[in-house]
Amino acid sequence: xxxxxTIAGSDSGGGAGIQADLKTFAAHDVHxxxxxxxxxxxxxxxxxxxxxxxxxxxxAQIDAVMDDFGVLAIKTGMLxxxxxxxxxxxxxxxxxxxxxxxxxxxxSTSGSRVLDEEALxxxxxxxxxxxxxVTPNRREAEVLSGLHITTRQQAAEATARLREMGVxxxxxxxxxxxxxxxxxxxxxxxxxxxxxxxxxRLESRATHGTGCTFAAAITAHLALGxxxxxxxVAAKRYVAGAIRHAHPLGRGHGPLxxxxxx
Numbered sequence: 001x002x003x004x005x006t007i008a009g010s011d012s013g014g015g016a017g018i019q020a021d022l023k024t025f026a027a028h029d030v031h032x033x034x035x036x037x038x039x040x041x042x043x044x045x046x047x048x049x050x051x052x053x054x055x056x057x058x059x060a061q062i063d064a065v066m067d068d069f070g071v072l073a074i075k076t077g078m079l080x081x082x083x084x085x086x087x088x089x090x091x092x093x094x095x096x097x098x099x100x101x102x103x104x105x106x107x108s109t110s111g112s113r114v115l116d117e118e119a120l121x122x123x124x125x126x127x128x129x130x131x132x133x134v135t136p137n138r139r140e141a142e143v144l145s146g147l148h149i150t151t152r153q154q155a156a157e158a159t160a161r162l163r164e165m166g167v168x169x170x171x172x173x174x175x176x177x178x179x180x181x182x183x184x185x186x187x188x189x190x191x192x193x194x195x196x197x198x199x200x201r202l203e204s205r206a207t208h209g210t211g212c213t214f215a216a217a218i219t220a221h222l223a224l225g226x227x228x229x230x231x232x233v234a235a236k237r238y239v240a241g242a243i244r245h246a247h248p249l250g251r252g253h254g255p256l257x258x259x260x261x262x
Contacts (some may be wrong), residue, residue, distance in 0.1 A: 003031045003069045004223040006216060007062065007088055008077030008105075009038040009050070015255030016209030017077060021216040023258035027238075028220035033069055035061035037088075038080040044208060044250025055083035062091040073223040074098055075215050076127070078105040082119040089126040099222050102131040102167075103215035107139045120144075129166030133228060135215045136162075137173050152187070159189035171197075171232055173214065188232055197233065199240050206246030208253040214239050 006021035014020075018034050025032035037058050041049040065071065074092070079085045092100055104123065106115050115123070124144065128134060138149050144165075145158040149172075159170040169190040186197040217235035218228075226234065238261070245260035 001029065001031045002223045002225075003033060003071050004216075004219050005033050005035070005062070005065060005069075005071045005074045006077065006219070007035045007037060007058070007074065007079070008103075008212070009040055009080060010036050011209070012039075012041055013043045013208070013250070013255065015044070016212045020209040020212040020255070020258065021075060021077065021219075024213050024216035024238075025220050025223075027258050027261060028217065028224065030220045030223050031069075033065040033071065035065070037078055037084050044252035044254050046252075050080070052080040052084065055081070055087040058084050059087040059091055062088070066091070066095060071095075071098060073101070073219045075101045075103060075219040077103045077212055077215070078114070079119070079123075079127075080114075082116065082122060085115075085119050085122045085127060089122065089130065092127075092130050099132040099219075100130050101215050101219045101222070102127060102134040103211055104134060104136050104140045104144060105211075106136075106143050124165055128162065132168040132222075133171065133218065133232075134162060134167050134169075135171045135173060135211065135218070137211060141170075141172050155187050156189070156194055159187060159194070163189060163191055169228060173211065186232075186236060188229070190228065197236055199236055202240065202243050204243050204246065205252070206243055206248070206254045206256055208255050210239055210243065210256065213242060213256055213258065 009017045011017035022032040038052045141158045145161040147158045162170045172187040174185040183198040184201045188195045217238045218231045221231035242256035246257040
């Protein structure tokens with residue numbers, strides 16, 4: 001069985017973070033190992049508390065699983081602190097041949113920044129150049145690129161700027177975008193082509209963890225040997241199905257059905 005690693009925070013509601021990643025890996029018949037960066041107390045309505053782990057503990061988790069499992073792909077999510085970002089980059093540098101998918105958890109649902117500028121500088125200087133793919137939503141792409149994004153042209157300029165930072169490819173996700181377009185349009189920029197990936201915009205409250213799940217599904221497909229382009233297309237299809245087949249859970253934005261295809 002193929003193995004993938006997720007480095008992310010824990011979601012006590014089971015909809016996002018480590019829990020979403022491991023369920024997504026399992027749904028793709030990939031064994032998931034993890035390094036937890038932070039513990040959150042949250043549900044479908046609110047995030048009540050976040051407690052970051054020490055960078056030493058995060059690094060030790062990564063070392064433990066990398067020493068014993070044949071990890072074939074890595075996904076990063078919420079990294080929480082400057083020290084954790086630096087420690088994760090150190091560990092990724094020690095394994096240069098493994099593809100890394102970066103889900104840049106920089107902005108909360110309410111719009112608040114969850115990484116300070118010092119941590120962001122390390123993300124830009126060290127983490128992005130290590131990534132074969134980064135999967136920001138619009139707000140995250142604005143923070144990383146420093147550009148305001150309201151049009152497709154501005155989105156293309158933002159993805160180009162991210163690639164100039166050393167990223168192999170960018171998928172700027174558009175499922176949360178406002179506007180008249182009936183589709184959820186993601187923009188894939190791999191340096192050679194700029195492609196719109198379209199899918200139906202689904203009206204649902206079961207949207208908590210879509211970004212985590214999308215990046216984790218891409219990581220799972222890379223671990224299984226898929227090309228980057230095929231992995232992105234398959235992941236978009238998987239997330240749409242997980243939203244469409246979700247069960248109503250909680251009073252707010254509930255989790256996806258990660259096992260809809262089983």
